[in-house]
Amino acid sequence: MATNTQQEQQSQAGRHQEVGHKSLLQSDALYQYILETSVYPREPEPMKELRELTAKHPWNLMTTSADEGQFLNMLLKLINAKNTMEIGVYTGYSLLATALALPDDGKILAMDINRENYELGLPVIQKAGVAHKIDFREGPAMPVLDKLVEDVKCHQPQNHFFSSKDFSFSSYINCQLTEL
Numbered sequence: 001m002a003t004n005t006q007q008e009q010q011s012q013a014g015r016h017q018e019v020g021h022k023s024l025l026q027s028d029a030l031y032q033y034i035l036e037t038s039v040y041p042r043e044p045e046p047m048k049e050l051r052e053l054t055a056k057h058p059w060n061l062m063t064t065s066a067d068e069g070q071f072l073n074m075l076l077k078l079i080n081a082k083n084t085m086e087i088g089v090y091t092g093y094s095l096l097a098t099a100l101a102l103p104d105d106g107k108i109l110a111m112d113i114n115r116e117n118y119e120l121g122l123p124v125i126q127k128a129g130v131a132h133k134i135d136f137r138e139g140p141a142m143p144v145l146d147k148l149v150e151d152v153k154c155h156q157p158q159n160h161f162f163s164s165k166d167f168s169f170s171s172y173i174n175c176q177l178t179e180l
Helices: 004-013 028-042 045-055 066-078 093-101 115-127 142-153 167-179
Strands: 083-087 107-112 134-138 161-164
Touching (some): 045 066, 045 093, 045 115, 066 093, 083 093, 093 107, 115 134
Parallel strands (some): 083 107, 083 161, 107 134
């Protein structure tokens, strides 16, 4: 009879290695198969490097998974996005996925309260040749968002694709833009 500790160890041994795993799939084995056969082989080298760097960080569960990064990249290309916004950057994995999808003159307004984590991934972003697309702002996002809303009210509209891991920011933007 296996003890709880033995069962947990066996369960962990068979689990996927993807950091930030948030999947609808019920089977970790199926998810691991998808990662190994479809996601990782198509992952650009800079994203792989940043994913592996982030996996070593103590807060690595905050990252975007490789499949989510590729999905985001594809969506941005499909809609021909040029200007985007990211609230909550962490080490920049989804930021890099976004920057790689945008045209050379595309821009990302990136906000996070912790520049230190962003700077962990910055060398990889620079090496990928997309750092010029990123306008990083350290601090709370609300003052930046308030300014954006004011710009829209003053007839200086911005066309942004919003990427936020925090639902309250998305709700805030929708609420503010509805008032216009």
